[in-house]
Amino acid sequence: MKRYWPLLLLALAVIGGAVWWNARQAEERRVEEELAQAQGIVRVLSATFSNKAALKVGEVKGTLDVTVVDPGAISLLRSSQKATLPYSVGYTLDLSQVGADDYRWDPASRALTIRVPLVTPEPPNVDEANRAVSGTSGIFVTRNASTNLARRASQLATAKAGEVAAEPANLAAAQKNAEKVVADLARAPLDAAGLGPITVRVVTPAAGVRDGERWDVSRSIEQVLADRQR
Template identity: 80%
Template sequence: MEGLKRYWPLLLIAAMILGALFWWRAEQAKERRAEEELAQAQGIVRVLSQTFSNRAALKVGEINGTLDVTTVDPGAVPFLRSSQKATVPYSVGYTLDLRDLGADDYRWDPAARTLTIRVPLVAAEAPNIDEANRAVAGTSGLFVTRGASANLARRASQLATAKAGEVAEEPANLARAQANAEKVVADLARAPLETAGLGPVTVRVVTPAAGVRDGERWDVSRSIEQVLADRQR
């Protein structure tokens, strides 16, 4: 018993040394994991920046149909007034500009292997009016001159362009185009990430308004860009 008491300080010191060693190894493991996450984050930003840098007008959808329009040419004098009804085919494409995506638009959750990308809203292109297939349903007027006929056709095109633009901006059409844009971006991102060696990755795409739900990113309060900046200090 006396011998144990004599060596007790040495045993205590040894225990403290072992405890410090285990703590140091645990900290080293945490640091290695942090470095791996950092490398993954840097790889994601690099790969996707290359993928999206030239995507100025990524086509993500289109609507098309026909519009019935009625146009009027007043004529030089009242009795030369004429009108025309026509059916005009149209199409409107939707595009997504990804050139300005930066590190702040990515959230990476290494545990769930989930990448969230914030993209802008889609934009409707200028309507395309198919003049070649415009169908005239009827023309009325005492005397329709060649000039009046040309004016009626031009006004029909202008009216159809305006109406097609309104249709393209309808919330339901914009929502469908945005949903398709999110799918297109996810598909574009997934392939290069897997090719870069990150393995199977779940990709979520959201708009600025949708935000990112807690627990689905690698750092809830900070973006990849902020984390990279902090770790490089």
């Protein structure tokens, strides 16, 4: 019986080697499939986002009360005016800045994370056609003074509208809406590509820690899967 031990050990080694080899081949095939799937996702979304340099993702609007003064050529011609002007400021997101390094794909949970830039306010739009004047004062308001008052009211309202749009609460609301807009925008081409159910999460570089996971900015989808493949 002892003389058969070497043959038995050899057979076990061959079987073990075959099992290991098959497992390694299966793992390599799985990684290749993941890589191909991830690359496909990047291609699909890159094509979708490439031409969206000014995706509108929100708006803040309202009315502003302003008081302006025209000094006039002499003190007797000094005049002032109170006016209310409607305004609106849109927020846009430049998706053309999203590159391959801004995607993270988790094949286990079929979750895609997309990193997008911060939203930016558009130039304020002041509706001068619907300007309401609540009062004008001055001994004699010339036509030139009226023009100057209207121009200064528009300039002041524009500046104030920009300040409103830059308020942290308004920026945060626009950014939150941007995440929803981008997630919805991403799902359509992914569904059309037949990639199956995918969970899409959108974050910004400033998101930090979310849902207990730290955003890894060091490696892209392709780099992670290529490292695993090697």
